[in-house]
Amino acid sequence: MGPRRRRLLGSLGSLVQVGSPGDETRALLVVDDALATRILDLAVRIGETMLVTGASASEVTLTIVRVAGAYGLDPVHVDVTYNSITAAHHHSGAARPITLMRVVRGSVPDHDKLQRIQALVAEVGAGMELGEAVERYREIRRRPFRYRPLVVICAQALLAVGVAVMYGGTWLVILLAFLGAGGAALTQFGLGRARVPYFFSQIAGAFVLTMVAAASPLLAATGWESAQGLRPSLIVASGIVLMLAGLTVVGAAQDAIDGFALTATGRILELMTHTLGVVLGILAGLETARVLGVGMDPPDDALPFGPVPLQLLGAVLIAISVAVFNGAGGRIVAVSATLSLVAWVGYLATTAVGFDVAAASGAGALLGSFVGIVLAHRLHVPSVAITIAAILPMVPGAAVFRGLLSVVAADGSPAVLLDGFGTLVSAAIIGISLAVGASLGIYLGQPVRSTLGTVVRTRARVRR
Template sequence: MRVRNDTPTLPAPWLARALPRLRGLEPLSSYGYGGELLHDDGRADMQAYGARVADLAVRVGEALLSYGASAEEAVAGILVTAETYGLSYCEPDVTLGSVSLSAYAPGELTPLHATRHVRRHSTDFRALGNLQALVGRISGHTLTLDEARAEAGRILDAPAPVGGRRWARWRVPVQTGLVAAGGGPVFGGGPLTSLCSFVAGVLGGLLNGWLERNGVPAFYRYAVAAMPAAIMALGVSRFVPAFAVQALVVAGVLGLLPTVTFVSAVQDALAGHYLTALGRLADALLVFAAVVTGVVAVLGVGHLVGLGVPIVPSVRRSDRLGAPGAGAVVFAVAVAARARTPARDWLPAAVLGLAGFVVSVEFEVLGFSSLVGTALVATAVGGAGHFVARRRRESALPLVVPGIAPLLPGGVLYASLGALASGRTTSGIAGMVNVAAVTLALAVGVGLAGEVGQLIRRLRLRSRAV
């Protein structure tokens, strides 16, 4: 059944048009009638047609959520898809583990219910962009239902990247190594630190992937994956300066931290999707605790046998800007590549990462606290990323997440890990709280930039309507 396409396409993207509905900014009388309604034409397959629409809608929502979109965006994708193809009184719902839809098919009195479980979460901004483009084409009434279902199948069942299965297994470990290698100079290391960090990142990625393929839970996988960086730091601690050991540990750890999950959790909480936010936050905290456990276990054993890593004051980024600036670029691009961000977004991500790093250095020189400076820089990076994404009609996450990566708190994290390993539990926990607070400031800054952009967009649309 083909949906008529004589409805003009509005200039705003589909997500911007759906948000007022989702946030209760439209009258209740309009709910259920946002799309073009179909009417019973006497055919007996109307309920079967509605079931196919509901299946497509929840499949799109499940894929959006699993590839890194916010809960609000997944709900909007379900709503737009279902209403475009004629379902009415649509009530989509999303949690971290499932998506569901209740709606009415045209001419039917019995509601449809469809549910899909999200069994795996992975950050894949390329597939996410393709899905967002698909929902945009659906909302523009340019695809029939069968065409949209076929296109969704092509996106979700896409073959492995170039290089075959062997490269598919090595891609994430190698890119994790590049993330660690770029993080080495950012946190005070040199070429040797970058090399050691790369090796530690690759080993950690390989261990994580092998354990995942054998069904080991995430906590144990990440605890084991964090150990190579700590072991290598113990091995070279007698031959390199103290700040290089710090950079090696921090770079190896930050490549494993769930930054995307934490940012998404804060965005979901700010948008009112508290259940999904709590689930994502628990997921992020579990991985964070696993990484800390793996590093502290190795450093604790090293401390017992007399190979404790040196605890030094945090390296001021303003003391050495050249190499850390280059490392920030590599760090941002490597984070983008690991998240399968399209290559056209690597340059903007690198520019955002470098600009945010330089501005954070200037704030440090001016005496800003880490929380205030991080929040301000994250807001600026988020605003720039949303502006570029708005011009391109795409998601801002592929630009913003790599852009804020060099702002993660490395020195405080290292000092906290060393304190926990040496038995100074109170100092270590206090440091971890500080790390969590800075990371929260990053996420809130990014979310604030997005909300300000949405507010400006709504005000512009309202002024045009007047």
């Protein structure tokens, strides 16, 4: 081949060649309406399961967009409310958008299922085929709750034991707290099977718990030495923490801060309604006990905590109990127990410095949620699961009961009545501090978690 011919072929090759032979070839995704509907349906169903199992609205929204984008569906517009999810995708030049809506029917915390959903979303982002992702989602969706009802009821009763241990209760108080909380949990389980609204279930559970506590002084009348000096208020306080354990305080605060007004309003209204159920149940129990002649007198001072080792042990028991009756696996249980210690140490440290209970509770919740959000991604556990377990030991169950008892026993005395309402307001402030502290810890921890994740990925690429 002559030089002239080679130059001619080289010129023709330069006209045909686009990019060097080593350039990466990327396939253009062609998404028609049928495929777009399948992608959108999978993304919305994943979001629905996350919302039902306890995820925040912002996390659900980002997950739907992420799943749809992984299969080439972009942009996707998502609207999450308290009981529905709507997602829409509009093709360029199409006459109308593709829109799907799923109705969310109630909240059933299941942290094991939430953990599996998050793992599925990570695999989708890594390139899992759409058909395989759909099948995997169906398997996760059909999974039964991790624990049997008896285990869940025992875990709920163990939570009350943890509270009693934190306050330094005797073995008899701990036993009565276990029996009272177990009776309340069993009552709620039976009413749940009968499809009774949860509001009435809260009333019934709190009533049973209060009656057990009101009857406990009768043991002292028998002359039993171990029953002398029994504190019924500690039994009820232990149960109140159990009654409030399933409420979405952190989720409601997160949604309100993120700007999801409808979802936040729905969750706050649900929180208020279920808390009102507990209040009504306790009031009904106290009034019934008074009529039967076994009424309780309100304590003069707040219930004191026990020694620090017992406080730490009680916090761990509470965290483990919450993780178990929310369906968590072993990893979430272990992380929850560790974070409860972190949060409670933060609470003790701030109270030792001189902060009041509300500020110390907020500081403990902030520390626990901050450490939790940093560890959650690394350990592949849902942040909402471990955050709830970390802050629950600081729920002011004793203050709530003391305030209600003062209101019932006021008997027209303005001073006692005002003292009761003041105690209830203080308990509400502590609850708000817990929600705000936990939410702030989550937001402060997210950029730190992202930075640490980037560092880890960079180191992995350097090693390769």
